[in-house]
Amino acid sequence: MSSEPAILTTTVGSYPIPDWLASLPSEQARLDATRVVFDIQRQAGIDLPTDGELYRFDVNHPDTNGMIEYFIRPMAGIRAQVGRGDHEAFAAKSAMKFRRKAAGVVEDALGEGSLNLLADCELAAGVAPGPFKFTVTSPYMLARTLLDRHYASFENLLMAIAGVLARQVCGLPCDCLQVDEANIPGNPADGPLAAEAINQVLDAFTGRRAVHLCFGNYGGQTIQQGEWRALVDFLNLLHVDHLILEMAHRPLADLAPLREVDPKIAIGLGVVDVKVNHVETPEQIAHALERAAGVLGEGRVRWIHPDCGFWMLKRSVVDRKIAALVKGRDLYLGRT
Secondary structure: OOOOOOOOOOOEEEEEOOOHHHHHHHHHHHHHHHHHHHHHHHOOOOOOEOOOOOOOOOOOOOOOOOOOOHHHOOEEEEEEEOOOHHHHHHHOOOOOOOOOOOEEEEEEEEOOOOOOOOOOOOHHHHHHHOOOOEEEHHHHHHHHHHEEOOOOHHHHHHHHHHHHHHHHHOOOOOOOEEEEEHHHOHHHHHHHHHHHHHHHHHHOOOOOOEEEEOOOEEOEOOOOOOOHHHHHHHHHHHOOOOOEEEOOOHHHHHHHHHHHHOOEEEEEEEEEEEOOOOOOOOHHHHHHHHHHHHHOOOOOEEEEEEEEOOOOOOOHHHHHHHHHHHHHHHHHHHHO
């Protein structure tokens, strides 16, 4: 049996909704689509695939991938209907520049309600031909999308969400749990608080633990302004095996600060840009790895992946980017 490559490949989470699933949505169709997503990644040689997050798909809201609503709406204590007064109160919050409407209004103590991550993870595990990664949105990002009319402080709200998610991820039948956070890069001062909440979720899971951080993506646009330099202290607080960091769409100057990441934390770098339709060549990906090694040192990068999820791109583009990711890694390692 061949040994594990020095650099592993993974995807970040979402995959474009197949047209046939959107046209005729059903539980069976979604399960079949999940099989397809796993098989595409396995055939390409991805070491740790994701399930495509197809369980979050809402036929009534096809322009989102459910990163927020999938988690928020089922929770007890949250009202999904947002009135004018709620809208105006949320719009006045200075911390939320990229979202005009609250995902929900917190009116009572939070509870799991009908949220059931175990059921969706079990379905994915049933069709995953090997180890896979399951993704959960960060409690910090979820908290930032809510209008709080119960907890009276952001910290109390945040830790309540973390508690709900921690109970949800305990015992999930996946090889790796990934927590996704796209808001803290624009609010680095909240790093210690966000890390405390994220760690509560991570510590509840037994297995590989990862945190994905990016600067946001909607329609190819960067949502958060910031740089990795301001986030190093936050990264070092995380209870993770590895990080999944946006880098393909970032300036080269963002690489150097990652030298300060704790050596016990493996670095994962985005080498595939999800904000463009251009398909990277294996040579471009190998060059990105050479450049990273020159800045961070040989052996520091242990994972490569896309910058973020693929849900906004066409499948024909996505599948070629996935194939190029593996071929570029193999070219860099001399495995071809």
